[in-house]
Amino acid sequence: MNPIHWIGKRLRDLLNPRPKPALDTRLRVLNLTRNTVLATRLEVADSAPKRSKGLLGRTGLDAGGGLWIVPCESVHTFGMQFPIDLVYLDRKLRIKKLRRAVGPWRISACLTAHSILELPAGTIVATKTEKGDTLEFSPSLLVTDLPLDRSIPPKK
Numbered sequence: 001m002n003p004i005h006w007i008g009k010r011l012r013d014l015l016n017p018r019p020k021p022a023l024d025t026r027l028r029v030l031n032l033t034r035n036t037v038l039a040t041r042l043e044v045a046d047s048a049p050k051r052s053k054g055l056l057g058r059t060g061l062d063a064g065g066g067l068w069i070v071p072c073e074s075v076h077t078f079g080m081q082f083p084i085d086l087v088y089l090d091r092k093l094r095i096k097k098l099r100r101a102v103g104p105w106r107i108s109a110c111l112t113a114h115s116i117l118e119l120p121a122g123t124i125v126a127t128k129t130e131k132g133d134t135l136e137f138s139p140s141l142l143v144t145d146l147p148l149d150r151s152i153p154p155k156k
Contacts, residue, residue, distance in 0.1 A: 026041050027042040027068065031134075037064075040064035042140070055118055067118040068137075069118065072113070074116075076106065077102055085119040086099040089113060096131070100124050
């Protein structure tokens with residue numbers, strides 16, 4: 001390689017470093033109003049490619065899993081192989097709308113929402129989640145550290 005091209009390339013790389021890939025963040029979602037856990041291994045879709053792909057290509061969601069799409073007002077389940085629960089949130093993490101067991105080939109929207117949680121079907125019913133509830137997001141613990149019970153033990 002020509003030394004001038006090599007020096008130019010090295011300078012270009014130093015001045016314009018390539019962005020590092022984002023870490024795969026997993027979150028735990030608590031319903032503060034009902035004192036229940038909605039998800040323990042929630043993935044975050046906060047980039048255009050992640051939001052576009054969503055849950056497509058998966059055969060299901062494990063209990064405690066899910067996807068938080070930020071920002072987002074509507075979703076479709078075209079090409080999906082399983083039903084999902086949808087939780088629409090405003091910027092203050094209050095629930096604006098709920099949709100239970102949305103099957104494949106459907107569209108759902110809430111124009112006042114800022115983000116959407118896609119959860120395994122049955123999560124909304126199991127956690128008694130309702131419109132108006134407030135959620136809290138925190139870094140997820142290791143799967144082996146989490147109890148199987150969805151209720152949060154009372155504080156002592």
